[in-house]
Amino acid sequence: ATIRRTEPTAGSGDSARRFGTQRVLVEPDAASGVAVMKFKNPPVNSLSLELLTEFIISLEKLENDKTFRGVILTSDCPRVFSAGLDLTEMCGKNPAHYAEYWKAVQELWLRLYLSNLVLIAAINGACPAGGCLISLTCDYRILADNPKYLIGLNETLLGIVAPFWFKDTLVNTIGHRASEQALQLGLLFLPAEALQVGLVDQVVPEDQVLSTALSVMARWMAIPDHARQLTKNMMRKTTVDRLVKQRDADIQNFVSFISRDSIQKSLQMYLEKLKQKKG
Numbered sequence: 001a002t003i004r005r006t007e008p009t010a011g012s013g014d015s016a017r018r019f020g021t022q023r024v025l026v027e028p029d030a031a032s033g034v035a036v037m038k039f040k041n042p043p044v045n046s047l048s049l050e051l052l053t054e055f056i057i058s059l060e061k062l063e064n065d066k067t068f069r070g071v072i073l074t075s076d077c078p079r080v081f082s083a084g085l086d087l088t089e090m091c092g093k094n095p096a097h098y099a100e101y102w103k104a105v106q107e108l109w110l111r112l113y114l115s116n117l118v119l120i121a122a123i124n125g126a127c128p129a130g131g132c133l134i135s136l137t138c139d140y141r142i143l144a145d146n147p148k149y150l151i152g153l154n155e156t157l158l159g160i161v162a163p164f165w166f167k168d169t170l171v172n173t174i175g176h177r178a179s180e181q182a183l184q185l186g187l188l189f190l191p192a193e194a195l196q197v198g199l200v201d202q203v204v205p206e207d208q209v210l211s212t213a214l215s216v217m218a219r220w221m222a223i224p225d226h227a228r229q230l231t232k233n234m235m236r237k238t239t240v241d242r243l244v245k246q247r248d249a250d251i252q253n254f255v256s257f258i259s260r261d262s263i264q265k266s267l268q269m270y271l272e273k274l275k276q277k278k279g
C-alpha cells in the first residue's frame with residue numbers, strides 16, 4: 001500500500017506539531033507524553049489495507065519514540081469510530097490479496113494487544129466488528145452515550161465467524177458466558193448494555209469522551225512503566241502466543257473460508273443491504 005505522510009503544518013501552535021499519514025492523524029503532546037491518534041478514512045473508517053498499514057506505521061513510530069507513554073485512539077469521522085474490516089477487501093479479490101490483507105489485520109492486533117504504551121479507546125461513534133476488536137486491545141474504553149453508537153462483534157450477522165483470537169480478546173474482557181452469547185448472536189450493544197457487560201469501562205456524554213480519556217490516561221501514566229508493562233504482558237502474552245504459533249495456518253484458514261462461494265455471496269448481500277439502506 002502507498003503511504004502518504006502528512007506534512008507538519010506551517011506556523012506555531014498544536015497543529016504545527018501534528019504528524020501522521022493520510023488516514024491516521026497523530027496529535028502529539030510531548031509535554032505530557034500522550035498522543036491522540038485519529039482514524040480518518042471517510043466515510044466510516046473501514047479498515048482498508050491502506051488504513052491498517054498506516055496505523056501500524058504510526059503506532060511503531062510512537063512506540064519507538066521514548067517521549068510517548070500513552071496513546072488515545074479515536075475517530076476523525078463523525079458518528080463512526082470504525083465500521084470494522086473493509087468488506088471490499090474481502091470481496092471479489094484473489095487469494096494472494098486475502099492473505100496479504102489478513103496478515104495486516106493480524107499484525108495490527110499483535111502490536112496493539114501487547115503494546116508497551118498505555119492505550120485508551122475514546123469511542124466517539126459506532127463500533128462494530130473489527131472496530132470493536134481494536135477497542136478491545138486497549139487498556140481502557142470510554143464510549144460516547146449515544147443510542148446510535150452500537151458496539152460488539154457482530155460477525156455472525158454477516159454469515160462469517162470471528163476467528164479464535166477475536167474470541168479470546170472478547171473472553172479476556174467480558175468472560176466466557178457473556179462472550180458465548182455475544183458472539184453467537186452477533187450482539188451489538190447499546191452504550192448502557194456495553195457498560196453493564198464490561199465491554200466498555202465508562203459511558204460519558206459525547207462532548208466529554210476525549211477529556212475523560214485524558215484524565216483516565218493521567219491515572220494510568222502515574223504507574224511506573226516497567227511494572228505496568230510486565231503486568232500487561234503477564235495478562236495477555238498467552239493469548240498472543242496462541243496466534244503467533246499458528247499465524248500461517250490462521251491465514252490459510254481465512255483465505256479458504258473467505259474464498260468460499262457461499263461466504264462471498266453473504267458478504268456481497270450484506271454490502272448491498274448497507275448501500276440500499278440509504279435509498
Ligand SMILES: CCCCCCCC/C=C\CC(=O)SCCNC(=O)CCNC(=O)[C@H](O)C(C)(C)COP(=O)(O)OP(=O)(O)OC[C@H]1O[C@@H](n2cnc3c(N)ncnc32)[C@H](O)[C@@H]1OP(=O)(O)O
Nearest residue numbers: 046083084085086087088126128129130161253257274275
Ligand atoms: C476461519 C477464520 C474465518 C475468518 C472469517 C472472517 C472474519 C472477519 C472478521 C471481521 C469482521 C469485520 O470487521 S467485517 C465488517 C463488519 N462491519 C459491519 O457490520 C458494519 C457495517 N457498517 C455499518 O453498520 C454502518 O456503515 C455504520 C453503522 C458503521 C455507519 O452507518 P452510516 O449510516 O453512517 O453509514 P452507511 O451505512 O451509509 O455507510 C457509508 C458507506 O460505507 C460503506 N461501508 C460501511 N461499512 C463498511 C465496511 N465495513 N466495509 C466497507 N464499506 C463499508 C457503506 O456500504 C456505504 O457505502 P456507499 O456510500 O458506497 O453506499
